[in-house]
Amino acid sequence: MPEVIDKAKLAFTVNGEQVRTEVAPHATLLEVLRDNFELTGTKYGCGEGECGACSVLLDGKLVNSCLVLALECAGSQVLTIEGLRINGQLHRIQQAFVEHGAIQCGFCTPGMIMATYALLQANPAPTEAEIRRGLEGNLCRCTGYRKIIDAVLSLAHGGAREPDLANREQRTPGQTLIGQRIPKLDAPDKATGLTRYIEDINLPRMLHGKILFANRPHARIVNIDTSAAEAMPGVRAVITATDIELVPFGYGQDNTALKRDKVMCVRDEVAAVAAETPEIAAEAVRCIRVTYEDLPVVTSPEEALADGAPVIHAKVPDNTPFHYDYSHGDVEQGIRESDVIVEDTYRLQRQAHCCLGTSGIIAHFDADGRLTLHSLTQVPFLYKHDLARIIGLPPEKIRVIQPTIGGGFGSKLDIHPFEPICVFLARKAGRPVRLVFSREEEFLATPTRQPMIIHLRSGAKKDGTFTFRDVRMTLDNGGRTSWGATTPWISMRTFSSLYRVPHVRQHVDVIYTNNIYACAFRGYGNPQATFALESQVDQLATELGMDPLKLRLKNSQDPGETTPQGMVLSTCGLKECLETAAHDAGWQEKRNRQPAVNRQPLIGNRQSAVARGLGMASLFHVGGGAKIYRSDGCGTIIKLDDFGGITVLTGSSEIGQGSETVIAQIVAQELGLPLANVRVINNDTELTPWDVGVHASRTTFIAGNSALRAAREARRKLLDTAATRLKRDPEELDLVDGNVVERSSAKPLESIGKIIRGLHFGRTKNELIMTTSFYEPPSVTPNEQHMGNISPCYAFGTHVAEVEVDLETGVVKVLRISAAHDVGRVINRLGIEGQVEGGIAQGMGYCLTEDLKVADGRVLNPSFTDYKLCTTTDMPELSLSFVETHDPAGPHGAKGVGESPMIPVAAAIANAVYNATGVRMTELPLTPERVLAKLKASRGANGEPANG
Amino acid sequence: MTAITSYLAPQTLEEATSLVAAEKTILFAGGTDLLPRWTKGLTSRPEAVADLKRIAALKGVSRVNGEIRVGACTSLSDIATDATIRAAVPVLAEAAGRVACPQVRNRATIGGNLCNASPAADTAVPLILLDAVLECASSGPDGIAARQMPITDFFRGPGSTTLTHGEILTHIRFEPPPDGTFAAWDKFGTRRAMEISIASVGVALRLDAGKIVHARVGYGSVAPTPLRGHKAEAVLLDDPLSPQVIDACVAAARDEIEPITDVRAGAAFRREMIGALLRRMLERARSDR
Ligand SMILES: Cc1cc2nc3c(=O)[nH]c(=O)nc-3n(C[C@H](O)[C@H](O)[C@H](O)COP(=O)(O)OP(=O)(O)OC[C@H]3O[C@@H](n4cnc5c(N)ncnc54)[C@H](O)[C@@H]3O)c2cc1C
Numbered sequence A: 001m002p003e004v005i006d007k008a009k010l011a012f013t014v015n016g017e018q019v020r021t022e023v024a025p026h027a028t029l030l031e032v033l034r035d036n037f038e039l040t041g042t043k044y045g046c047g048e049g050e051c052g053a054c055s056v057l058l059d060g061k062l063v064n065s066c067l068v069l070a071l072e073c074a075g076s077q078v079l080t081i082e083g084l085r086i087n088g089q090l091h092r093i094q095q096a097f098v099e100h101g102a103i104q105c106g107f108c109t110p111g112m113i114m115a116t117y118a119l120l121q122a123n124p125a126p127t128e129a130e131i132r133r134g135l136e137g138n139l140c141r142c143t144g145y146r147k148i149i150d151a152v153l154s155l156a157h158g159g160a161r162e163p164d165l166a167n168r169e170q171r172t173p174g175q176t177l178i179g180q181r182i183p184k185l186d187a188p189d190k191a192t193g194l195t196r197y198i199e200d201i202n203l204p205r206m207l208h209g210k211i212l213f214a215n216r217p218h219a220r221i222v223n224i225d226t227s228a229a230e231a232m233p234g235v236r237a238v239i240t241a242t243d244i245e246l247v248p249f250g251y252g253q254d255n256t257a258l259k260r261d262k263v264m265c266v267r268d269e270v271a272a273v274a275a276e277t278p279e280i281a282a283e284a285v286r287c288i289r290v291t292y293e294d295l296p297v298v299t300s301p302e303e304a305l306a307d308g309a310p311v312i313h314a315k316v317p318d319n320t321p322f323h324y325d326y327s328h329g330d331v332e333q334g335i336r337e338s339d340v341i342v343e344d345t346y347r348l349q350r351q352a353h354c355c356l357g358t359s360g361i362i363a364h365f366d367a368d369g370r371l372t373l374h375s376l377t378q379v380p381f382l383y384k385h386d387l388a389r390i391i392g393l394p395p396e397k398i399r400v401i402q403p404t405i406g407g408g409f410g411s412k413l414d415i416h417p418f419e420p421i422c423v424f425l426a427r428k429a430g431r432p433v434r435l436v437f438s439r440e441e442e443f444l445a446t447p448t449r450q451p452m453i454i455h456l457r458s459g460a461k462k463d464g465t466f467t468f469r470d471v472r473m474t475l476d477n478g479g480r481t482s483w484g485a486t487t488p489w490i491s492m493r494t495f496s497s498l499y500r501v502p503h504v505r506q507h508v509d510v511i512y513t514n515n516i517y518a519c520a521f522r523g524y525g526n527p528q529a530t531f532a533l534e535s536q537v538d539q540l541a542t543e544l545g546m547d548p549l550k551l552r553l554k555n556s557q558d559p560g561e562t563t564p565q566g567m568v569l570s571t572c573g574l575k576e577c578l579e580t581a582a583h584d585a586g587w588q589e590k591r592n593r594q595p596a597v598n599r600q601p602l603i604g605n606r607q608s609a610v611a612r613g614l615g616m617a618s619l620f621h622v623g624g625g626a627k628i629y630r631s632d633g634c635g636t637i638i639k640l641d642d643f644g645g646i647t648v649l650t651g652s653s654e655i656g657q658g659s660e661t662v663i664a665q666i667v668a669q670e671l672g673l674p675l676a677n678v679r680v681i682n683n684d685t686e687l688t689p690w691d692v693g694v695h696a697s698r699t700t701f702i703a704g705n706s707a708l709r710a711a712r713e714a715r716r717k718l719l720d721t722a723a724t725r726l727k728r729d730p731e732e733l734d735l736v737d738g739n740v741v742e743r744s745s746a747k748p749l750e751s752i753g754k755i756i757r758g759l760h761f762g763r764t765k766n767e768l769i770m771t772t773s774f775y776e777p778p779s780v781t782p783n784e785q786h787m788g789n790i791s792p793c794y795a796f797g798t799h800v801a802e803v804e805v806d807l808e809t810g811v812v813k814v815l816r817i818s819a820a821h822d823v824g825r826v827i828n829r830l831g832i833e834g835q836v837e838g839g840i841a842q843g844m845g846y847c848l849t850e851d852l853k854v855a856d857g858r859v860l861n862p863s864f865t866d867y868k869l870c871t872t873t874d875m876p877e878l879s880l881s882f883v884e885t886h887d888p889a890g891p892h893g894a895k896g897v898g899e900s901p902m903i904p905v906a907a908a909i910a911n912a913v914y915n916a917t918g919v920r921m922t923e924l925p926l927t928p929e930r931v932l933a934k935l936k937a938s939r940g941a942n943g944e945p946a947n948g
Numbered sequence B: 001m002t003a004i005t006s007y008l009a010p011q012t013l014e015e016a017t018s019l020v021a022a023e024k025t026i027l028f029a030g031g032t033d034l035l036p037r038w039t040k041g042l043t044s045r046p047e048a049v050a051d052l053k054r055i056a057a058l059k060g061v062s063r064v065n066g067e068i069r070v071g072a073c074t075s076l077s078d079i080a081t082d083a084t085i086r087a088a089v090p091v092l093a094e095a096a097g098r099v100a101c102p103q104v105r106n107r108a109t110i111g112g113n114l115c116n117a118s119p120a121a122d123t124a125v126p127l128i129l130l131d132a133v134l135e136c137a138s139s140g141p142d143g144i145a146a147r148q149m150p151i152t153d154f155f156r157g158p159g160s161t162t163l164t165h166g167e168i169l170t171h172i173r174f175e176p177p178p179d180g181t182f183a184a185w186d187k188f189g190t191r192r193a194m195e196i197s198i199a200s201v202g203v204a205l206r207l208d209a210g211k212i213v214h215a216r217v218g219y220g221s222v223a224p225t226p227l228r229g230h231k232a233e234a235v236l237l238d239d240p241l242s243p244q245v246i247d248a249c250v251a252a253a254r255d256e257i258e259p260i261t262d263v264r265a266g267a268a269f270r271r272e273m274i275g276a277l278l279r280r281m282l283e284r285a286r287s288d289r
């Protein structure tokens, strides 16, 4: 029974206003600000002091409000993000964050801004190093911190900002929007704490859901006793698998919302509760008694394949639910033709998405039985379709509204069991239910990147020409199958088509274990493949005695080629990327000045305790979606109002990546209207046209093309109408800055609003300007042999990393990353830089610190304390270049780049470590412990004494 | 899970000592160790907490008879930026300044850092180097009963100290090291901020006529408690700071610690790191001479 707690009175000052309220003695300041005052700009990211999302000022000092008891604040002054804006004006810090592109999903933003506020109060002109220290307690998963630091630096220098086009209304008349630095349209709301994320949305009479997870990796469920939970006051619904129809779902059709007979990993959902408060729901879940009979646990693919291994899913007796085979050419011939062959095994860990906003959903039925979901899905239309089956409701009765999300990166591509569970709770309770994960639940019960073991063998001729690649991959699938099991589709494209190689063979086994499972994550199998392949390219260069840059250039494709897997490289900037990144990094000078002696630490000579090195890696990825369904299309509706306002309804969701702004730019550009006139609606399936979803770097290309076509149609209608009204030829007219102008003289003739009003009130025919478009890319669904042009264009890129390795501690410090990306064409420079910087930060984490450790099926580090994201202090200097290859099919020539920047980072760093030390790292992450062990082993081999 | 039913904010030490004499009341300072533990359900919430932060006498840094005296409720950011501490004992300022991040340092107290008794408590090692004395108070027959002890007598095991129930750590006292003392402290983690130490080490030395006349060594995160390095000190004392002595000291250090393997690092690696960090400090001391 939860005790009845007497609430205590609390009087304090919030944002200058004296307030009184009643609070439970254990309530934190964070809870009270959010629940009692609806100051939801202060965010929950972890509840443990690890992320800074809840930062506020308490009596002038920066604190984590999740680590303050509300009652401590009696008589104190609290300042939250909502208190910074005065008279509706953005505070200069908020303004700087907006203008510098320091905001992506925005979830970390209020905390970052409060930390900046405190920093600048104590030190009005901080150096970059001081800024990094000042913000070291604030995690951001999206931006890579660069733009945040830039924003603060701009303030440190007296508030003067770069005179770029950051201020979107400062354009000179008629100047193109394409390629400019455009702040995200939703940034001001995010900077001020006004944006409502899932946990900020309260529906009337809403209940709170909580799930009971199995917390044991493999067991038979003998009995579930929910009586105590049901008897608790405030509990409104308790469900177990016996209360619902168990419809299998997931890519392997091996998952159900709740589990009835058996649990197959610790995160398996066993029961759920909806109650009046989150505390009661949590307490009720604790009171559910489940009797299990433990079964032997399969902790690794090796164990799963051993003779007599326990069978996890009865319908898959060999524990191997999926195989993938791909080949082109004849590997045996390739082997015969090789002068050098290298072979190695690469081991890749679990990486957690770590969206700063945790997962959640709100389910709500109306009296007609229609279901409204506030869902974070990134594939709303497919989601409706799949969910309908699971919950037994026709899809047309489901409306999906997507609130702003606190980060996606692939995590919201699958239907997760908590989503139907919330629907079942809402149905049973007859009231709206919100279910939001704690940080610990987020680590335990949301899938990760696939752990993989990749065995790769490859060869080359003396002159460097690549001959063959032979790949065997093993995926630890965990206990259930999500879309993650299909990542080999993308891995294989890197093996087949990153550089020219005539003979390739790949065999993949996806293996059930009792570990937690994995799903889609930025790069979709490609970071793993690229780590293996680009490490091995470096190994080949060493064997051949060739410069790794020259070796890569020699094997790079040219535009117009079709790869043996059938991918048509309409444009290909790989060579330019290699050359640009190498030049930027000073490749020639620095590689030449890396003498071999650098690799031999001289014991006792402190100068040689660190070794520097330079390494590179490239990437190949789809650049405009991946046609895995029969359609990879997207719809757009454009509606012009009578004063020149534009509403763009797009099927494509915004997940913090900035697609909304890119679409608005494309449309505003076409219609000659200011960007401020454009409203993009992208988050409600009742309003928006159909789309496949946000994934595979497809949004700019596909949604952009769709928007461009709808906008062109609207433009044509406007010009035709204007021509008739003005008795001119449409060819003589143009649309610029809200007016119809004479093309030759740029002389304004009439405002666009007036033209539209003329149509509405037309004498002969009354008409609207409303256009639609459905864009289907010219890609094809691959055949059974995985051959085919899966994407309408392909992205390339090269990163060069410069590192310093401490030979006595194994610490790898990344000093600089030079990144060059073939992006087709830059549409929003600010946005694309942010994508690349953020991708690099995720790649660095993948390479150096991030590892969700699982032992005996249990997660060992489900918190930000021990699952380590890069902080501001860990980020190196970044130098970005964009290679513009103007893809003929892309909107204004653009390709997608959402995933690319994450992909080559780990390989580039590992290659740099090799260059510095002569030690080849084949397992991620490169923890000091792992690096030191290898360094010692290699020294031991040289007969040198171990140091220490 | 129990819930806190009362939050108490004593204004004086007397009040505090009498409040915490009660069975179910626990002391609360910055709350940065307590609150996460409650949230994670690692320990259940107590019935009552007594917040020490309103007691002015427990805050701040003062000099008394040549000694430096730090109130237990002084925040780590105040310690990191305090002029007296920075000038006289920069190692303590550095250790305090490298805990977590500004948000946590603004709340976390030095008393909480010690009383929480984590082997990874970053301020413990510098205080070991300083031979710090801890002053405690409890409710006694005539008001307050005071007691003091050297820091090395304070820690009992992970999360456990020699304080008795109801006893409050009030001050930490030490003599600033005389001029000419070399002191260094460093911690090892895998990030450059927000790191709980995988290993930490500190050393304080004084040489006279080429010989080491005073030596203190301390370790963190490599034993059940923060640890004084008696063996390493013994190697140093009465010898010159020669490469041989440095080697021997490093060997002694690696030998006398008892690291464990956990999710953060393996025992062998922790041993390596203690060796590597200590060696660097000693070599710096040698080149600083
Ligand atoms: C995100 C994060 C990162 C951290 N990183 C580090 C780190 O890098 N290094 C590090 O050392 N620590 C770290 N910590 C731990 C913590 O911040 C410190 O140990 C801090 O100094 C504890 O002080 P406090 O005042 O907050 O203690 P509290 O949480 O208030 O108390 C801790 C314990 O001490 C007792 N106590 C407190 N004051 C007294 C007193 N005067 N007398 C008797 N008992 C008392 C309490 O009853 C409790 O048992 C971190 C914590 C968080 C949340």
Ligand code: FES
Residues within 6 Å of the ligand: A043, A044, A045, A046, A047, A048, A049, A050, A051, A052, A053, A054, A055, A064, A065, A066, A067
């Ligand atoms: S929510 Fe408070 S620090 Fe993360």
Ligand code: FES
Residues within 6 Å of the ligand: A102, A103, A104, A105, A106, A107, A108, A109, A139, A140, A141, A142, A143, A356, A406, A407, A656
């Ligand atoms: S913008 Fe920082 S977490 Fe998303």
